[in-house]
Amino acid sequence: MLKKKRIMLQNIVFRSTNGITKFLMNKKGFGLNEILGIAAGIIIAALIVIPGLKTFAGDVLGYLNDWWETAQTDLLTVP
Numbered sequence: 001m002l003k004k005k006r007i008m009l010q011n012i013v014f015r016s017t018n019g020i021t022k023f024l025m026n027k028k029g030f031g032l033n034e035i036l037g038i039a040a041g042i043i044i045a046a047l048i049v050i051p052g053l054k055t056f057a058g059d060v061l062g063y064l065n066d067w068w069e070t071a072q073t074d075l076l077t078v079p
Helices: 002-024 032-075
Strands: none
16 A cells, blocks of 8 residues: 555656656747747737827826926915
8 A cells, every 4th residue: 555655656756847857858949829929919018008008107197297286386385
């Protein structure tokens, strides 16, 4: 019984380390799917995310400018 459990444990360890070393020792480089995925991510970021961030940043700066003008007139004016 103990020998059977030891063999099972050795098999589990071998499978886990064999899969990791096989992945790490792969010398084929990136596949076509990875390259296409990276390209799609860059295109999506360029077309959708970046213009949305420009609008968001413009809104934030506008609100900060309004807040600063209000704070400046309320706090820094001499009565």
